Every structure is written in C-alpha cells, then in structure tokens.
Amino acid sequence: MTVEEKIRASFARQTFMTTIAATMSSVGRGSVEIRFPFSHKLTQQNGYIHAGVITSIMDSACGYAALSLAPEDADVLSVEFKVNLLSPAIGDSFVTRAHVKRSGKTLAVCAADAFAIQRGNEKLIATMLATMIHVAPAK
Amino acid sequence: MTVEEKIRASFARQTFMTTIAATMSSVGRGSVEIRFPFSHKLTQQNGYIHAGVITSIMDSACGYAALSLAPEDADVLSVEFKVNLLSPAIGDSFVTRAHVKRSGKTLAVCAADAFAIQRGNEKLIATMLATMIHVAPAK
Amino acid sequence: MTVEEKIRASFARQTFMTTIAATMSSVGRGSVEIRFPFSHKLTQQNGYIHAGVITSIMDSACGYAALSLAPEDADVLSVEFKVNLLSPAIGDSFVTRAHVKRSGKTLAVCAADAFAIQRGNEKLIATMLATMIHVAPAK
Amino acid sequence: MTVEEKIRASFARQTFMTTIAATMSSVGRGSVEIRFPFSHKLTQQNGYIHAGVITSIMDSACGYAALSLAPEDADVLSVEFKVNLLSPAIGDSFVTRAHVKRSGKTLAVCAADAFAIQRGNEKLIATMLATMIHVAPAK
Numbered sequence: 001m002t003v004e005e006k007i008r009a010s011f012a013r014q015t016f017m018t019t020i021a022a023t024m025s026s027v028g029r030g031s032v033e034i035r036f037p038f039s040h041k042l043t044q045q046n047g048y049i050h051a052g053v054i055t056s057i058m059d060s061a062c063g064y065a066a067l068s069l070a071p072e073d074a075d076v077l078s079v080e081f082k083v084n085l086l087s088p089a090i091g092d093s094f095v096t097r098a099h100v101k102r103s104g105k106t107l108a109v110c111a112a113d114a115f116a117i118q119r120g121n122e123k124l125i126a127t128m129l130a131t132m133i134h135v136a137p138a139k
Numbered sequence: 140m141t142v143e144e145k146i147r148a149s150f151a152r153q154t155f156m157t158t159i160a161a162t163m164s165s166v167g168r169g170s171v172e173i174r175f176p177f178s179h180k181l182t183q184q185n186g187y188i189h190a191g192v193i194t195s196i197m198d199s200a201c202g203y204a205a206l207s208l209a210p211e212d213a214d215v216l217s218v219e220f221k222v223n224l225l226s227p228a229i230g231d232s233f234v235t236r237a238h239v240k241r242s243g244k245t246l247a248v249c250a251a252d253a254f255a256i257q258r259g260n261e262k263l264i265a266t267m268l269a270t271m272i273h274v275a276p277a278k
Numbered sequence: 279m280t281v282e283e284k285i286r287a288s289f290a291r292q293t294f295m296t297t298i299a300a301t302m303s304s305v306g307r308g309s310v311e312i313r314f315p316f317s318h319k320l321t322q323q324n325g326y327i328h329a330g331v332i333t334s335i336m337d338s339a340c341g342y343a344a345l346s347l348a349p350e351d352a353d354v355l356s357v358e359f360k361v362n363l364l365s366p367a368i369g370d371s372f373v374t375r376a377h378v379k380r381s382g383k384t385l386a387v388c389a390a391d392a393f394a395i396q397r398g399n400e401k402l403i404a405t406m407l408a409t410m411i412h413v414a415p416a417k
Numbered sequence: 418m419t420v421e422e423k424i425r426a427s428f429a430r431q432t433f434m435t436t437i438a439a440t441m442s443s444v445g446r447g448s449v450e451i452r453f454p455f456s457h458k459l460t461q462q463n464g465y466i467h468a469g470v471i472t473s474i475m476d477s478a479c480g481y482a483a484l485s486l487a488p489e490d491a492d493v494l495s496v497e498f499k500v501n502l503l504s505p506a507i508g509d510s511f512v513t514r515a516h517v518k519r520s521g522k523t524l525a526v527c528a529a530d531a532f533a534i535q536r537g538n539e540k541l542i543a544t545m546l547a548t549m550i551h552v553a554p555a556k
Contacts, residue, residue, distance in 0.1 A: 013183075014183045015179055015181070016192060018180075041157075043155055046214075052192065052198050056194070059191050079223070079357070079385060080221065080224060082221035082222075082360055082546055083221075084546060102503045107411070109358075127526070129546045131501060219548055223379075223409060245523065246496065248405070268407045270362060272524070291463075292460065294466075297458045321433055322433065330474070334470065337468050337469050337472075358501040
C-alpha cells in the first residue's frame with residue numbers, strides 16, 4: 001500500500017467527511033487538498049457554513065498532510081489547532097490546502113488555508129495552525 | 140424577546156446543530172451548555188467523533204455565551220479559536236460548557252470544555268479558548 | 279531533590295526570568311505561580327508591559343506546572359501556546375497562575391491566567407492555553 | 418510622517434525591544450522584519466532563548482505589519498496570538514518575518530516565522546498566527 005493509498009483508505013473511514021460530501025482532491029508529500037460542496041445542512045445562523053465544518057476539513061487536511069510524512073506504521077491524531085475565520089463561508093463549494101511546516105519524530109506542525117469558491121473564484125476564508133502527533137495505529 | 144429567546148432562536152437557525160442533533164441544554168448570563176448524541180455519521184478514522192464536530196459545539200457554545208452578554212441588538216461572529224484535544228471523543232453523548240472570560244465593547248473572550256458521557260460519567264475530552272466579535276445583525 | 283527543588287533549580291537557570299526580576303511565589307502539584315514587578319525596560323509603545331513579557335511568565339508557569347506532574351527524570355519544553363490579551367498590562371506588579379488541565383504520558387495541557395496588581399487589586403489581563411512535552415533532560 | 422516613519426517611531430518607544438537589542442531590519446506594505454542577537458540574559462533553563470522572547474519579536478513584527486496597512490490615525494494592539502515552537506532557539510542571532518494575511522476594518526490577521534541564524538544559515542524555530550485590532554491612538 002502506498003502512502004497515498006493509506007491516506008485515502010483512512011479518509012474513507014472518516015464517516016464525517018462522507019456526511020459533508022468531502023473529497024480528497026489531492027495528496028502529495030506533506031500536502032493535502034480537500035473539497036466539499038455547500039449544503040444548507042451545514043450552516044450557522046446567517047446561512048454561512050458553520051466555522052466548525054470549515055475547521056473539520058482543515059483538521060482532516062492537516063492530519064493527512066502530517067500522515068504523508070509520518071513513519072510508515074504510524075497513525076496521526078490532532079493534538080490541537082487554532083483557526084482564524086477571515087471571511088464569511090459563503091460559496092458554491094470550499095477547498096482547503098494543508099501543508100506540513102515541520103515533521104518531527106513525535107509531533108508535526110501543519111498549516112492550512114480554506115477558500116470559498118464562487119463562480120470559479122477562490123476567496124480565503126479561514127486559516128489553521130495545528131499540531132499533530134504520531135501514534136501507534138489503533139487496533 | 141428575552142436574551143434567552145434571542146439565543147434559542149439563533150441556535151434554531153444553525154442547521155448544522157440540527158444535523159448533529161445538538162440541543163442547548165442551558166443558557167445563563169455568560170454561559171451556555173450544548174449536548175449532542177453519538178452518531179456514526181460524525182466519526183473520524185478510528186470511530187471517535189471528529190475533532191471538528193466537537194469544535195463545532197464548543198464554537199457555538201462560546202458564541203452564544205458571548206451573545207448572552209452582548210449589546211441588545213448585536214449578533215456575534217467567531218474571530219478565532221484554539222482547541223486542545225485531550226482524550227478520544229468516545230461516548231454515548233457529549234456536552235460542552237462555555238463561559239465568557241471577558242466581554243468588551245467589541246470583542247469577547249470565551250472558554251469552553253467538552254466532555255464525553257459514558258454510563259453517566261463525564262470525561263474531559265477537549266478545551267477551547269475563543270475570541271468573538273460583536274457585529275450588527277445580518278439583514 | 280524534591281519536585282519543588284527540581285523546579286526551583288530549573289527556574290533559577292532561566293536567566294530571562296532573572297532579567298525581568300521574576301520570582302516563583304508558589305509551587306504545587308500541577309500548579310505554579312510567578313510574579314514580577316513593573317519595569318520601564320519591559321514596555322511596548324504605550325508604556326504597558328509588552329505582551330511577550332506577560333507571555334514569558336505564563337509560558338514558564340505552564341512549563342513548571344507541567345514539570346510538577348511529569349515523570350521524575352523528565353524535562354519539559356513548550357510545544358505551543360495561545361494567549362489572549364484581555365486588558366492593558368498596567369500595574370505595580372504582575373502575577374500569573376498556571377495549572378495543568380491534563381498530564382499525559384508524552385504531552386501536558388496547561389492553562390494560565392495573568393493579573394496586573396495595582397494598589398493590592400488584581401485585574402485579569404491575559405490568559406494562556408498551552409501544550410508542553412516531556413523530554414529527556416538536556417545533557 | 419510616512420507609514421514607515423510612524424512604525425519606526427512606535428518601535429523606538431517599545432523599550433522592551435531596546436532591552437533585547439532588537440532592530441527593525443525591514444518595513445514594507447503589510448510586512449515587517451525584526452532581528453536581535455543572542456544574549457545569555459534572555460535564556461531558559463537549557464541556555465536556549467526563552468520562548469517568550471521569541472514570541473515578543475514575533476508579536477511586535479505582527480503588530481507593525483498590521484499597522485503598515487491600518488487606517489492612518491490608528492494604533493494597533495494585540496488581541497491574541499498562537500505560537501508553535503519548532504526547534505530550540507539556538508543561534509548567533511534571530512530574525513522574524515511577519516506579514517498580514519487579512520487586514521479588515523477592525524481586525525487584522527497576521528502570520529510570522531522566526532529563524533535562528535548560525536554561521537549565516539537560517540533555521541525555522543517558531544511560527545505565529547495572530548489577531549490584531551485597530552484602536553484610536555493612546556493619548
């Protein structure tokens with residue numbers, strides 16, 4: 001199983017990503033891109049996508065970016081993340097791009113930007129700085 | 140409309156909270172409690188609730204705690220938050236309790252703890268420190 | 279050497295704490311208190327204490343709170359922290375109180391509040407949420 | 418007074434920057450660079466520069482990057498920041514580069530990276546994601 005296959009298999013087990021119809025549009029060495037379409041089921045009080053949903057795809061993207069550089073038999077869990085919401089999450093669809101800033105023996109630090117896509121134009125709506133930990137895979 | 144009614148009406152418009160079957164179990168002056176049940180539709184790769192879902196209820200709870208102390212005609216939006224994941228989100232249901240640390244003219248700083256409930260016992264699983272901003276209500 | 283002695287010896291080696299005239303006023307199991315006096319050498323453009331100085335004592339306090347619960351032979355390093363500045367750092371002196379929210383095998387999560395003291399009254403000026411890591415002591 | 422002159426005048430009033438011998442090596446539209454030399458007076462228990470000192474220059478750099486894009490009569494204060502420490506702060510000198518990710522009417526979101534310089538080589542040691550607020554200048 002290649003690293004990309006391992007990542008895609010894990011992503012497929014994240015049922016919450018299926019619930020929000022997210023797809024992993026790109027996997028590289030230390031970088032991951034995830035997309036999902038607008039849905040009224042995912043909004044907050046003003047009809048924007050809930051910040052927690054945007055956070056979810058940034059968190060998954062950071063985790064899989066970390067996993068792409070982790071030791072072969074490791075799984076990755078989120079230690080913590082910080083998110084700044086920069087603009088209302090209004091769009092036809094959304095994309096997040098995460099990359100690893102530093103991959104250590106135990107921890108990885110990752111950054112992600114999230115964009116709303118409207119009529120083909122991307123607008124930065126949120127940014128994440130996250131810490132991930134390499135753990136033995138859950139049995 | 141009382142402050143609690145304003146908060147419950149706004150919460151009812153957060154369709155994502157309905158999607159995860161979350162309920163607002165308590166509203167006070169500067170504090171809010173939100174609960175939701177375990178669902179397989181909300182999990183990550185190991186079957187735990189996705190960190191983004193836990194973040195979502197902490198974010199909503201922090202926002203409404205801030206709103207409970209905000210100027211009468213204001214709405215509240217999330218500026219940023221930081222979350223530490225402390226234990227796997229395994230449980231029958233989950234509760235988060237948020238309170239306002241400081242409510243200023245423009246900004247409010249809030250903290251939330253999230254707990255997993257299993258056979259009636261609560262276990263701390265995550266903690267948030269968040270900044271909210273008072274804004275004119277969306278038209 | 280008791281845990282408190284180990285902590286006080288390490289604190290004494292933090293020359294930056296000496297530079298800002300900080301003292302460790304209390305050490306407990308999972309909690310630490312550090313104080314320092316106002317000095318014009320530590321200010322930002324308005325004459326308040328620089329946010330980075332307040333952060334420094336919160337970081338040291340969180341680190342030593344974590345060390346108080348760490349394995350006997352471990353040292354502690356900061357992985358990351360997030361600070362909210364709540365009020366201008368104006369006062370005769372300043373105190374921070376840190377406590378451990380969760381001490382795990384590898385990581386500890388700590389929180390700290392910082393207060394300005396003026397004519398004997400404490401005012402909350404900043405709050406930190408931090409992640410610390412247990413490491414083998416530096417040779 | 419140009420924006421750069423306003424920024425350099427404010428930086429000159431930050432006595433803590435003088436205390437750590439920091440200099441502002443570059444100011445642009447939305448970006449600032451600050452440097453300081455190693456000093457034993459600024460270290461933690463292992464002889465590395467204290468994380469709070471590194472944070473201080475990243476905070477000042479983020480604040481002045483925000484100020485470079487702020488309304489003409491505004492001052493800037495730190496709302497909050499999050500820092501990841503990536504490598505021990507060991508070096509002959511240190512440089513941080515900050516840039517604005519988004520400058521709004523009230524808030525600005527900035528990012529900074531800090532590097533240790535040893536024999537001319539830069540190594541990434543820390544990264545910050547920060548929120549700044551535009552305020553009326555202190556009288």
